Amino acid sequence: MFGKISLIGIATLAALATTANAEKYEWGNVRFDGGGFVSAIMPSPTVEGLIYARTDVGGIYRWDATSSRWIPLMDWISQNDVGLYGTEAFALDPQDPKKIYVLGGTGYFSKGRTAVLRSSDMGATWDTSYVEMLAHGNGMGRQTGEKLAVDPNKSNIVLCGSRTKGVYKSTDSGKTWTSLYKVALSTATESSLNGVNGVSFVMFDPAQGKLADGSTATIYIGTSETTDNLQVSHDGGATWEVIKGAPSGLMPHRAKIVDGSMYITFADGPGPYNISRGGVFKYNIKASTWTDITPFDDNEKEDGTIAHEKNNCSYGGIAIDPKDPKHIVVSTLGQYTGRHFFKDKTENYGDRIYVTTDGGENWTFGQHYGDGVNMDENGNNWIHGNAIHWAGSIEFDPFNNKKVWVTSGNGIFQTDDITAKVPVWKFQSVGIEETVPLDIVSIPGGPLVTAIGDYDGAVYTDIKKSSPRHTPIIGTTESMAYAPLSGSLLRTGIITVYGQYESINYNVMYRSEDMGATWDSVKTTLKGGKGLVVLSADGKVILHRPDQSATVYRSDDNGATWTAVETGTQTQYARIVADPVDPKTFYVMGAMGTLYKSTDAGKNFTAQDARLQNEQAGEYYNGAGLIRTVPKKEGHLWVPMDQAQVWQPKGFTEYGLAYTEDGGKSWNRCEGAKTAISVGIGKAKEGSDYETIFIWGAAKEGDPIGIYRSTDKCKTFERINDDAHQYGGPGNGNFVQGDMNTFGVVYMSTVGRGLVVGAPEGTEFVEVPPTSLNKVAHNIGKATLTQQNRTLQVNVPSESKLEVIALNGKTLLSADVNGNRSVSLKKIPNGKYIAKVVSANGKLLLKKAIAIK
Numbered sequence: 001m002f003g004k005i006s007l008i009g010i011a012t013l014a015a016l017a018t019t020a021n022a023e024k025y026e027w028g029n030v031r032f033d034g035g036g037f038v039s040a041i042m043p044s045p046t047v048e049g050l051i052y053a054r055t056d057v058g059g060i061y062r063w064d065a066t067s068s069r070w071i072p073l074m075d076w077i078s079q080n081d082v083g084l085y086g087t088e089a090f091a092l093d094p095q096d097p098k099k100i101y102v103l104g105g106t107g108y109f110s111k112g113r114t115a116v117l118r119s120s121d122m123g124a125t126w127d128t129s130y131v132e133m134l135a136h137g138n139g140m141g142r143q144t145g146e147k148l149a150v151d152p153n154k155s156n157i158v159l160c161g162s163r164t165k166g167v168y169k170s171t172d173s174g175k176t177w178t179s180l181y182k183v184a185l186s187t188a189t190e191s192s193l194n195g196v197n198g199v200s201f202v203m204f205d206p207a208q209g210k211l212a213d214g215s216t217a218t219i220y221i222g223t224s225e226t227t228d229n230l231q232v233s234h235d236g237g238a239t240w241e242v243i244k245g246a247p248s249g250l251m252p253h254r255a256k257i258v259d260g261s262m263y264i265t266f267a268d269g270p271g272p273y274n275i276s277r278g279g280v281f282k283y284n285i286k287a288s289t290w291t292d293i294t295p296f297d298d299n300e301k302e303d304g305t306i307a308h309e310k311n312n313c314s315y316g317g318i319a320i321d322p323k324d325p326k327h328i329v330v331s332t333l334g335q336y337t338g339r340h341f342f343k344d345k346t347e348n349y350g351d352r353i354y355v356t357t358d359g360g361e362n363w364t365f366g367q368h369y370g371d372g373v374n375m376d377e378n379g380n381n382w383i384h385g386n387a388i389h390w391a392g393s394i395e396f397d398p399f400n401n402k403k404v405w406v407t408s409g410n411g412i413f414q415t416d417d418i419t420a421k422v423p424v425w426k427f428q429s430v431g432i433e434e435t436v437p438l439d440i441v442s443i444p445g446g447p448l449v450t451a452i453g454d455y456d457g458a459v460y461t462d463i464k465k466s467s468p469r470h471t472p473i474i475g476t477t478e479s480m481a482y483a484p485l486s487g488s489l490l491r492t493g494i495i496t497v498y499g500q501y502e503s504i505n506y507n508v509m510y511r512s513e514d515m516g517a518t519w520d521s522v523k524t525t526l527k528g529g530k531g532l533v534v535l536s537a538d539g540k541v542i543l544h545r546p547d548q549s550a551t552v553y554r555s556d557d558n559g560a561t562w563t564a565v566e567t568g569t570q571t572q573y574a575r576i577v578a579d580p581v582d583p584k585t586f587y588v589m590g591a592m593g594t595l596y597k598s599t600d601a602g603k604n605f606t607a608q609d610a611r612l613q614n615e616q617a618g619e620y621y622n623g624a625g626l627i628r629t630v631p632k633k634e635g636h637l638w639v640p641m642d643q644a645q646v647w648q649p650k651g652f653t654e655y656g657l658a659y660t661e662d663g664g665k666s667w668n669r670c671e672g673a674k675t676a677i678s679v680g681i682g683k684a685k686e687g688s689d690y691e692t693i694f695i696w697g698a699a700k701e702g703d704p705i706g707i708y709r710s711t712d713k714c715k716t717f718e719r720i721n722d723d724a725h726q727y728g729g730p731g732n733g734n735f736v737q738g739d740m741n742t743f744g745v746v747y748m749s750t751v752g753r754g755l756v757v758g759a760p761e762g763t764e765f766v767e768v769p770p771t772s773l774n775k776v777a778h779n780i781g782k783a784t785l786t787q788q789n790r791t792l793q794v795n796v797p798s799e800s801k802l803e804v805i806a807l808n809g810k811t812l813l814s815a816d817v818n819g820n821r822s823v824s825l826k827k828i829p830n831g832k833y834i835a836k837v838v839s840a841n842g843k844l845l846l847k848k849a850i851a852i853k
Contacts, residue, residue: 024760025720025758025760025761026758026759026760026761027075027721027758028756028757028758029433029753029754029756029757030448030463030747030754030757031433031464031465031466031467032382032435032458032466032467033380033411033430033432033466034380034383034410034411034412034427034432034434035410035411035433035434035454035455035754036055036410036411036434036752037390037408037409037410038054038055038393038408038411038412038432039055039056039087039088039393040053040089040146040393040407041053041054041394041405041406041407042090042146042395043397043405044092044398045398047097048065048398049399050097050122051405052090052123053070053407053412054088054089054090055085055434056086056087056138056142056752057106057436057751057752058072058085058433058434058750058751058753059075059077059084059752059753060090060102061432062122062123068428069431070412070429072431072753073123073126074087075726076126076724076725077728078723078726078728079726079728079729080644081110081115081728082109082110082729082731082751083107083108083109083112083113083114083137084104084105084106084110084728085104085728085751085752085753086104086106086109086135087102087104088104088137088139089102089103089135089145089146089147089148090102091149091158093150095152095155096120097122098120099120099150099155099173100123101117102117102148103116103117103135103147104116104135105135105136106136106137107136107138107139107189107191107193107194108138108190109751111190112189114131114133114134114135116148116158118173118174127175129175129176131168132165133160133164133165133177134162134163134189135162135163138194139193139194140194140196140197140270141197141224141271142197142272143271143272143316143333143393144201144224144253144254144270144271144316145200145254146201146202147199147201147202148160148161149202149203149204151216153206153215153216154214154215154216156171156172157169157170157216158173158174159204159219159237160177161199161200161201161202161221162198163193163197163198164186164187164188164189164196164198165185165198166180166181166182166183167181167183167199167202180237181240183199183223183240184225196224197224197270198223199221199222199223199224200223200224200251200253200270201252201254201255202221203219203220204216204218204219205257205285208285211235211236217234217235217236218232219232219233219236220257221240222253222264223251223252224251226248226250226251226268229251230242230246230252231243243283243288245283245288245289246281246283247279247281247290247292250266250267250268250277250278251266251267251269251270252265253271253315253316253392254316254317254318254392255318257285258325259325260285260286261282261283262285263280263282263293263320264280264318265279265280265316265318265333266278266280266314267314267333268314271314271334272333272334272392273334273390274334275314275333276335277312277314278314279292279294279312280293280294280318280330281293281294282359292310293356293360294310294312295310295330296308296309296310296363297310297363311332311352313335314332314334314335315330315331315332316333316392317330317333317391317393317394318331319394319395319396322398323401325359326356326357326359327356327401328356329353329354329355330353330394331352331353331354331391331392331394332351332353332391333391334351335351336349336351336387337349338350338353338387339374340387341373341374342373342384342385346384347385348385348386348387350387351388351389351391353366353388353406355418355423364421366422371421372422374422375425375426376425376427378427378428379430379466380427380429380466381465381466381468382455382458382466382467383410383411383427388408388413389408389409390409391406391407392407393406393407394407396418402416403415403416403417404418405428410429410455411429411432412427412428412432413426413428414428434753435452435453436452436453436454436731436732436733436749436751437450437451437452437749437754438451438478438479438749439451439479439480439735440747441480441482441489442737442739443482443515443740444631444741447460447516448460448739449480449482449515449516451477451478451480451491452476452755453478456469456470456473456474456475456477456491457470459515470491470510470516470519472519473495474491474493474508474510475493475494475495476494476530477491477492477493478492478547479491479492479533479534479575481542483535483536483537483538483539485537485538485580486537486540487515487539488512489512489515489516490510490511490512490533490542491510492507492508492531493507493508493529494530507526507528507529507530508521508526509521509522509524509544509559511558520843522559523558524558524559525562526553526559526562527544527551527564528547528549530547531544531545531546531548532544532545532576534576534577534578534586536578536584536586536601537578537580537581537583538583538799540799541555542554542556542558542559543576545573548573550573551564551565552564552565552576554603565603565604565605566604566605567605568594568605568606569592570591570594571590571591574588575588575626577627577628578629579629579663580631580632580633581634582634584599584600584601585597585635585663586598586602587627587664588605589612589621589623589627589639590607592621593611593612593613593621594608594612595660597663597664608663608664608665610660610664610666612639612641612667613641619641619655620641620653620655621639621655622655623640623642623676626640628680628681628737630691631691634663635661635664636660636661637664638681639657639658639660639679640676640678640679640697641653641655641656642656642675642676644677644729651705652697653675654675655675655676656669656670656674657670657673657679657697659714670714672699672715672716673697673699673714673717674699674703675697675705677695677697677730678695678696678697678730678734679693679736680737680738680746681693681737681740682694682738682740682744682745682746683738683743683744685743685744686743688712690712692709692711692744693709693713693717694710694736694737695707695708695736696708696729699719704719704723706719706721707719707746707748720758725758727748727756728750728751728753729750730748730749731750731751732751733750734749735749741765742763742765744760744763745757745759745763745765746758783796783800783845784846785802785835785837787850789853790828791823792804792822792823792825792850793821793822794817794820794823794837795820795821796818796819796837799816799818800817800818800838800839800845801817801837802814802816802817802823802835802836802837803835803836803837803838804833804834804835805833805834806831806834807832807834813828817837828852830852830853831851833851834847834848834850835848835850
């Protein structure tokens, strides 16, 4: 039934991590591909195949042309510096192809701390300079740029535009910075940086000469303002003047300088959304004249005539053929008029990609009705039916002028022939893992099931293969409920239906009885959307805490009705967990270290006498509420006592890890864990009598924060990651969790680097064949029915109902069944009937035609 797969070759496989105390670990990702906004792409003009991409929350990547995959370059980022994963700009040194600079910072992380990262070996190693200019890699305008630029004549000079403080200059290759020009100023900080983009790009123009020291004289900047937004300096930034004649009411996004002309895309806001108007313009530098080269469309009028009309929508990316300056490609931005058509005739709408071969006098785009297929999944299992959107950056391959790359809100696409009548755009995102994992379930004997932001999640029988998204699609699945006795899964979210004049949100909940292979809608009226869900061990009771709600709601009729539940003092927003053995027991931890327990299937919660914290001893509970149960062990709970707090001297508290084996009547402290920010449970080591414990934390005083493992019930912990594989910590999902089928395997959430997986070197994963999903894990959802004359023999895994129905729809027999039971048909007349078995939660398990003679 089970196969073996190795971690070698897994998506984004990193180098081996070595520690003094643990065996070597391999690190990579559970493969999804893409899943987030790739803000920009940048090919090297001098080295064939050297291409970089930056993302809004997941760092930067380098293209490996040999294996056709992207290599992550910022997995060394620590939890204290997690905001640096928000990359706002990058730049290459024109004189040294190995040098790259990155501007990183996220307003809502690490108090907005910002840095310029610099590498001299194509991102293999980095130096970091923290700077006062503020970046916000996940803010509006993050696809404009680039804010960083290296002087092509004197590469020790680097310029950097900021969101709030203008332009800065470094004369020592990015190590130190001083203010050069105060422009587009703002008082915004931290989260308020979101709507302030400031300087959108900085550009050197070496064609206009040098200064006495050999540096480039002419510099251009664009700002995200609607007036005076293009400026130039002819003295290296000492003085500036506004370029007159720019289109009014618009902001410049991206620009290219070729043969004495600057080509610029514009929109009526910073983007990538909430924009509708813009254009593409050419500025003749010598003559100081402007030409509108905005793409034209041929549109059919009501009278049947064809009108040649300018498409004045918003534009983002622009690329110019290095071999032919009249061959230009531009992308709309945040528009949904481009038809994206797949081989099976599935279609969707996103941004248009226009092409001109005569410098902008005429344009075409291969996304018209009837033009044919223009999308290629390229072996990915979830991108089908999705469109290229938020196309803020587009680039030619400098060594192949038929090949073009474009970024999107869901990854990267590339065409091998932009000159074709209908260019085919293939999804080129292998290795880019930019999802935000929010929850996972590793089912014993079954697959790995994930919940992720924006893209639902997936079911994995092989983590090195991309998997289809859960369907029906919700979008963000914030949590995943699992009932170990019945095998039921539950997820919840909000579906938005877009109409001509308005959009309507619907709160929805979906349930699966076949380990996520299929999902059925729960017919319910929810009290709120998204949020946290939990199922009782037998799957009969649902508890739902809607998003941003302190109130918990309970249903014991599969969502038909709901009642509010009081879970205890200071348990707002805390995660409720179900006992894996007793269906009537639930637990939730209060903010002050009191465990609240329900023994009546979630109707009431009672405070337990034994408090987790001991204030007299200086111990406090500062956990984030993500407590863990242990499969098949009643009353076993593991509680991390700490959380990351930037105001702490070390950036985190140090109260450790606690557990109970009697449902909270008493607590034990783990001497082997100094700090526990997150805790997870995994398969026991061979010969061990208890499951493996994983923490994001530290074993003892002075240990670095990282992923630690205990195989002796937390007496000792050993670090299994290293400083090269920190991934910014567990991020939004705030979890580490072990695999329940393969010893030593651990998963970790991130802020935007996908679902991280680590395994001892040479590990062979237990693989669940897709065809076996309904045959393993307690025969979940499996029911059998056989007939012998006037007797039905029913075998079901849990409490269910047998019904015998006449062909006219009348129910003639209804019987409760559980396990193996014989049901007599003696009172039913001869004839043909339908027998069906329905689970306690309403799932149809079996339907069969029978004949009684």
